[in-house]
Amino acid sequence: MLEVRNGTGETLGVLFDRYHAPLYNFYSKLTGDRTLSEDLVQEVFLRILKYRQSYQPGTPFRAWIYQIARNARVDHYRKTPRHIMFEPEMAPVVMPKDSAQQSEETALLHRALMQMPEEKREILVLSRFQELKYDEIARLLGCELGTVKTRIHRAIQELRQNFKQLERGLAPREAGPAVVKTIPPRRFGNEV
Amino acid sequence: MKCEEIGELLPDYLQGSLKAEQDELVEKHIAECADCREDVVIWKKLSLLPVEQPSAASRARFEEMLQAYQTGRNDRATAGVERAKSASLWNWLRSPVGAVAWSAALLIIGIFSGVSAGNYWGNKPTRSNANQEEIAAMHAELANMKQVVVLSMLQQQSASERLQAVSYSRREDQLDPQVMSALVHTLRYDGSVDVRLAALDALSRHGAQPQVHKGVVDALQEQQSPLVQVALIDLMVEWRDPDAAQRLRNFVQTPNLNPTVKQRADWALSKLN
Numbered sequence: 001m002l003e004v005r006n007g008t009g010e011t012l013g014v015l016f017d018r019y020h021a022p023l024y025n026f027y028s029k030l031t032g033d034r035t036l037s038e039d040l041v042q043e044v045f046l047r048i049l050k051y052r053q054s055y056q057p058g059t060p061f062r063a064w065i066y067q068i069a070r071n072a073r074v075d076h077y078r079k080t081p082r083h084i085m086f087e088p089e090m091a092p093v094v095m096p097k098d099s100a101q102q103s104e105e106t107a108l109l110h111r112a113l114m115q116m117p118e119e120k121r122e123i124l125v126l127s128r129f130q131e132l133k134y135d136e137i138a139r140l141l142g143c144e145l146g147t148v149k150t151r152i153h154r155a156i157q158e159l160r161q162n163f164k165q166l167e168r169g170l171a172p173r174e175a176g177p178a179v180v181k182t183i184p185p186r187r188f189g190n191e192v
Numbered sequence: 193m194k195c196e197e198i199g200e201l202l203p204d205y206l207q208g209s210l211k212a213e214q215d216e217l218v219e220k221h222i223a224e225c226a227d228c229r230e231d232v233v234i235w236k237k238l239s240l241l242p243v244e245q246p247s248a249a250s251r252a253r254f255e256e257m258l259q260a261y262q263t264g265r266n267d268r269a270t271a272g273v274e275r276a277k278s279a280s281l282w283n284w285l286r287s288p289v290g291a292v293a294w295s296a297a298l299l300i301i302g303i304f305s306g307v308s309a310g311n312y313w314g315n316k317p318t319r320s321n322a323n324q325e326e327i328a329a330m331h332a333e334l335a336n337m338k339q340v341v342v343l344s345m346l347q348q349q350s351a352s353e354r355l356q357a358v359s360y361s362r363r364e365d366q367l368d369p370q371v372m373s374a375l376v377h378t379l380r381y382d383g384s385v386d387v388r389l390a391a392l393d394a395l396s397r398h399g400a401q402p403q404v405h406k407g408v409v410d411a412l413q414e415q416q417s418p419l420v421q422v423a424l425i426d427l428m429v430e431w432r433d434p435d436a437a438q439r440l441r442n443f444v445q446t447p448n449l450n451p452t453v454k455q456r457a458d459w460a461l462s463k464l465n
Contacts, residue, residue, distance in 0.1 A: 109241060
C-alpha cells in the first residue's frame, strides 16, 4: 500500500487482485445488484488512486479500504435515489453441488437477508462474510465495541425471524403446483 | 442465565473468542433455549450463501481505468516541461507496448536490409556464402528478439497481455528453452485460468521435449482449477506417458477432488491400462 501511496500504479494491480472479490461480495450481498456492485468496486479503486495520499501509513489498510467502500455506496445513493427491491433474478448463483433442498434454503436465506434494514444487513455482511473483527467494525462505524456486539445480536435475531417467516410462508406454496394438476381451480370448485 | 445475558456473549461465541468457561455457559444455555439455538444455527447457515465472483470484464475495466488515470497524469506532468516529455517517451519505449513496437521496427529494418543485401550480393557468387551467414545471423537475432518480447510480456500484470504473450510463443515451431520454462512456469503459477489453459495448449505441441513433458505432468498435482486439471489429464492420455498411470492413481487419492475431475481421471486410468 505504501507503494501505491507513493505513486506506483502497478502495485494497485496487486491490491485489486486481493480486494476486488471481497469488495464485490460486500456490495453484492448488501445491494443484491451485481452490475451496481461491479460499478462500485471500480469506483473504490479509482478513489484509492485519487485519495491515496490520505492513507496513514501504519494504520490498518483493510479498515481504510472499507471506509472508502462505504462512502462510495453512500455517495452513489445520494446521486441516484434507490428504487432497488429484491427481485428473484438477483438471487445468488446456486452452485451445482447444492442439493435441491439446500438451494431452496439458500434462496430463502438470501431473501431473509435482503428483507432486513440496510444497517443491520451491513453489520452482518461485515462480520460474517468480510470476516472483519468486531473492533475493526467498531472503528469503521465509529461506535463502541459493545454497541457493535449488541447490533450484531439484534441483526441475527431479526434474520432468524425473517427466515422462519419465509419458511412458514413457503410450505403451502411448495404444495401448490402439485395440487393444481389434480384439482380444478377454486372458483370452479365453489360453483359445484 | 437469561437470554439477554447470553446475547451479550453470543457474538464473541460465534467468532470463537470466548474464554472456556463462558463458552460452556453459552453452550449450556443453547441446549435449553430454542430461540438462542436458532440464532446460532442461522449464523452458521449464512455460510450457505455462495462467495460470488465478479465478472472477468471487471479486471479489464480496472486496467483501462488505471491506464486512463496514468495517461491523464502523464499528460499533465508533461504539459510544460520538455524533459519530462522525453522521459515519458523513454517510459513508453520501456513499456511492453513500446517493446513490441521496438521489435517490430527492428524486424522490418532487419528484413529490409536482409532482402536488399540478398539482392545486391546475390549476383556475386564469391560473397554469397558470407551473405547467407549474415542473413542467418539476422534471423537468429530476430528470433532472439521475439523471445525477449514473449518473456517480458509473460511478466505483465494484465492477463490479456499474458495471453497475447502465450499466443506469440505459438508462432515459433522451435521453442527456446527459456521461453519453454517460462511457459511451464505460467502453466503452474499464473493467476488466471485462461492464461494457464492457453499455456498448456501452447506446450502440448512440444510434448516430445523432456523438459516440457516433465513440467506438464508435474503441474497436475498443484492445479486447483478443475478446467486445467481435466485438460492436463486429457493431455497425459494423449501422450501415453509411461508414468501417467502412477501419477493419476496418486492424484485420484487427493482429498476433496472435484467429482467431474475424479471421473475424468478414472476414465483416463481405464484408458491407460
